[in-house]
Amino acid sequence: MSAPPDQLLNLRAQINQLDEQLIEVLGERFEISRLIGEFKRKTGLPALDEAREAAIMENRTALAMEYGLDRDFAHRFMQMILDQVVAEHQEISQYKSPPRGRA
Numbered sequence: 001m002s003a004p005p006d007q008l009l010n011l012r013a014q015i016n017q018l019d020e021q022l023i024e025v026l027g028e029r030f031e032i033s034r035l036i037g038e039f040k041r042k043t044g045l046p047a048l049d050e051a052r053e054a055a056i057m058e059n060r061t062a063l064a065m066e067y068g069l070d071r072d073f074a075h076r077f078m079q080m081i082l083d084q085v086v087a088e089h090q091e092i093s094q095y096k097s098p099p100r101g102r103a
C-alpha cells in the first residue's frame, strides 16, 4: 500500500492534536467536578442536581448546534459526562475522607 497523501496526513495531525485537547479539557472538567463531589460529601448535598443538569443540557445542546453539531449527539455526549460525574459523586459520598490523589 502506498503512503497516505500529505493532505490526509496533515488533516490527521490536526485531528490528533484536537483529540488531545478534548481529553485534556475533559480531564480538567472531571478534576473540578471531583472538588464539587467532595464539597457535596462534606455538606451532605445529593450527588444528583436535576435542575442544574437540565440547565446544562439546554445550554450545551444549543451551543453545540451553533458549532454545527447534531443536537442528539450533543445530548448523548453531555449525558454520558453527567452520568459519569454523578457516579463519581456517589462514590465520593461513601468516603470518610478523600482518598489519596483526589481532592
Ligand SMILES: C=C(O[C@@H]1C=C(C(=O)O)C=C[C@H]1O)C(=O)O
Residues within 6 Å of the ligand: 033, 036, 047, 048, 049, 050, 052, 053, 056, 081, 082, 085, 086, 089
Ligand atoms: C457537578 C455537579 O453535580 C452533578 C454533575 C453535574 C456536571 O457534571 O456538570 C451537574 C449537576 C449534578 O447532577 C453540580 O452540582 O454542579
